[in-house]
Amino acid sequence: TPPGALGRLGDLAVWLCAVQDAVPPRELTNVRLVIFAGDHGVARHGVSAYPPAITAAMVRTFVAGRAGANALAAAHGVHVRVLDLGVDDDLDGVPDDVRRHKVRRSSGAIHLEDALTPQQARAALAAGADIAREEIAAGADLLLSGDMGIGNTTPAAALVAAALGLPAAEVTGRGTGVDAAGLARKQAVVQQALDRAGGRVDDPVETLVALGSADLAASTGYLLEAARHGVPVLLDGLMAVACALTADRMDPGAAFWFAAGHRSTEPAQSLALAKLGLEPVLDLGLRLGEGSGAVAAVPVLRSAVALLRDVALLEELGG
Numbered sequence: 602t603p604p605g606a607l608g609r610l611g612d613l614a615v616w617l618c619a620v621q622d623a624v625p626p627r628e629l630t631n632v633r634l635v636i637f638a639g640d641h642g643v644a645r646h647g648v649s650a651y652p653p654a655i656t657a658a659m660v661r662t663f664v665a666g667r668a669g670a671n672a673l674a675a676a677h678g679v680h681v682r683v684l685d686l687g688v689d690d691d692l693d694g695v696p697d698d699v700r701r702h703k704v705r706r707s708s709g710a711i712h713l714e715d716a717l718t719p720q721q722a723r724a725a726l727a728a729g730a731d732i733a734r735e736e737i738a739a740g741a742d743l744l745l746s747g748d749m750g751i752g753n754t755t756p757a758a759a760l761v762a763a764a765l766g767l768p769a770a771e772v773t774g775r776g777t778g779v780d781a782a783g784l785a786r787k788q789a790v791v792q793q794a795l796d797r798a799g800g801r802v803d804d805p806v807e808t809l810v811a812l813g814s815a816d817l818a819a820s821t822g823y824l825l826e827a828a829r830h831g832v833p834v835l836l837d838g839l840m841a842v843a844c845a846l847t848a849d850r851m852d853p854g855a856a857f858w859f860a861a862g863h864r865s866t867e868p869a870q871s872l873a874l875a876k877l878g879l880e881p882v883l884d885l886g887l888r889l890g891e892g893s894g895a896v897a898a899v900p901v902l903r904s905a906v907a908l909l910r911d912v913a914l915l916e917e918l919g920g
């Protein structure tokens with residue numbers, strides 16, 4: 602093909618060659634999504650358009666294969682796994698594997714108290730690393746990171762503000778669709794949380810303790826471990842990207858192993874992507890979460906692989 606003709610598909614193909622250390626890149630046969638689920642104390646303070654009970658109900662929906670992410674994953678041959686790190690429900694009757702890594706029931710309301718104890722943060726980071734190793738052992742060619750948790754755009758925005766030194770007004774978005782009064786409350790909660798955390802925002806793990814949650818810490822541990830093993834990751838919306846930013850603060854350069862599946866509607870996600878130097882593959886106005894934007898971008902990555910594997914070289918053309 603003429604130089605430059607493949608545009609962003611060419612860039613993605615080059616990134617895949619680099620992370621795989623292979624030219625042409627190998628096919629993305631075994632693509633695996635992990636959805637990190639948890640509840641958040643702030644959800645009881647008017648920051649979401651939905652009640653916290655939706656989180657547990659959605660975990661059951663992922664297990665039943667009926668959520669948006671399941672539909673996209675089935676369409677694109679992506680394996681889905683959901684894990685409860687901090688859902689405020691015992692999830693009786695849900696398979697043990699889903700609950701095996703649970704750290705606590707709901708994380709703290711970050712404007713009033715720490716999200717986690719330091720010990721819980723370490724446990725969640727270690728759980729995420731364990732989960733990544735399990736997915737890598739299952740033969741993952743590409744890992745995806747998704748999230749489920751009513752209220753989780755509040756701690757995720759706080760993590761981005763802490764990392765970038767920005768005020769709440771610049772990072773806070775509408776999440777599931779709060780009205781103007783909800784947005785004002787949410788912004789006040791994020792600012793109060795940042796003020797409460799103080800100088801601890803200079804350290805990424807202390808930031809997770811003060812402003813994160815069990816599910817966000819586990820997702821961070823998962824991304825760090827994938828990068829340490831040299832397994833590429835396709836990121837989703839705000840939660841995945843806030844965790845990627847935290848992972849890159851902990852292990853500078855980790856973001857080399859990450860690509861951005863899509864641009865979400867949350868301002869903090871775009872700010873974090875810019876800081877990481879990542880350009881999203883898709884921009885569809887999607888704000889579902891669950892890993893949906895990452896799964897939707899998988900066919901684009903597979904298109905990039907096909908172009909490098911299956912196209913003749915110019916010198917092979919007759920005439």
Ligand SMILES: O=C(O)c1ccc[n+]([C@@H]2O[C@H](COP(=O)([O-])O)[C@@H](O)[C@H]2O)c1
Nearest residue numbers: 649750752753754776777838839865890
């Ligand atoms: O991925 C995103 O950027 C995104 C943006 C808005 C909402 N969400 C999803 O909606 C939930 C959080 O929204 P909220 O308003 O309750 O903070 C959570 O389950 C996320 O998966 C996800």
Ligand SMILES: Cc1cc2nc[nH]c2cc1C
Nearest residue numbers: 651655659749889890891
């Ligand atoms: C129904 C519903 C599905 C979701 N998936 C991710 N976040 C969500 C929030 C709600 C409310």
